[in-house]
Amino acid sequence: MRNRLQIITFFFAFIGPNMAFGQTSKVVSGSTNFKVKYVLGTCDGTFDAPKGEAVFNENSPQNASFNIDIAANSFKTGNNSRDKDMKSDKYFYVEKHPNINFKSTKVEKKNGKYEATGKLTIRDVTKTVTLPFEAKKNADGSYAVSSTFEVNRLDYKVGTKDWKLKDVVTVDMKAIIK
Template sequence: MATWKIDPAHSSVSFSIKHMMIAKVHGAFDKVSGTLQYDASDVSKSSVEATIETASINTREAQRDTHLKSADFFDVEKYPSITFKSKKIEGSDEEFKVTGDLSIHGVTKEVVIAVEGPSSEMKDPWGNTKIGISGQTKIKRKDFGLNWNAALEAGGVLVGDDVNITLEIQFAKQ
C-alpha cells in the first residue's frame, strides 16, 4: 500500500451546469487537497479522501462567483469545504468505480465516480514520483440543498439541476 497526496498545482476539479436552459456554464474549484491509499495489487483495498475549499470557486465571472459563495448557494462562511471519502473501489484495467460519500452544503450523499487510471508512475524533473487519474460523475444540486433559482419570463429556470463534475488529479508519492 502506497500513500499519495494530491498535487494541487497539477490537479483540477471542474464542473458544468446549464444556464438559462440554453448553454452550459463551466467553473472550477482552485483549491483541492487529499490523500490516496493505493494498493496496485488489490485496488479494492485502496481508499481516497479529498477536500475542496468552497471559497476557491472560479467561474471566470467575479459577480457570479460572489453569488455562488453566498448563502443562496454554497454559503462558504457556514460550509467552508466540500469533502469526499471513498467507501468502495472496484474495477480493473485502469477503469474503476469509486463509490463514496460526497458532502456539500452540510448534506452527505453517496456518489459513484467513473475513474480512468491511474496512469503509469512517472518521475517529474525534480525526482518526485507521480500518477494521474481522470474521473467523472453527475449530481443533482438540489439533492445537496442548493435550491436557489429564478424563473425565466419565457419559461424555465435560470440554473439547471444537473451538475457534471470532472476530475483531473495528479498525485505525488509520499
C-alpha cells in the same frame, strides 16, 4: 434520480497513486472544472485542485482509500457578481461549509475502470455516491487520475429549483497523485 456523482468536489475520486500497499500519498496538482446549462447557454467554471490523501495500489484496488477536499470558496466563473452569489448561503454557503469532501468506503475495478464509492458532503448534506475514475501510472511513479461525473445540485441544497438554471452539473476532475 440516481446520484451518479462522478464533482465537485470531489470530488472526488482522483486519488489513485501507485504506492506500496498501505502507503499514503497526496494530491500534488490537478484541476476541477464544471459546466452547467442555464437560460443563456452554458456556464463554465472551476474550483481549485482537490487536496487530500490516498492509499492505492493498482494490483489491489479493494484496499484503497481516499479522503479529499475541494475548497468551496475557490469557485470561479469569470463573473465576480455570480461568483460572490454562489459563495453565499443561497448556494455553497462557504462561510459555514468551506469544503466539499469525498471519503471512500470501497474502491473496485469493473470492466477495466475504477470506481470509488463513498460519502460525498456538500454543504451539510452527505450522500453515498459512486465515482468512476481512470488512473494512469506516470514514469515517476505518480498517477494521473481523472473522472467525469454529474451532480444534481438540488440534492445538496446548492440553490433552489429555477427555470433559468439546470439542476445537473457536469464535473471534470484531474489530479496527479504522489
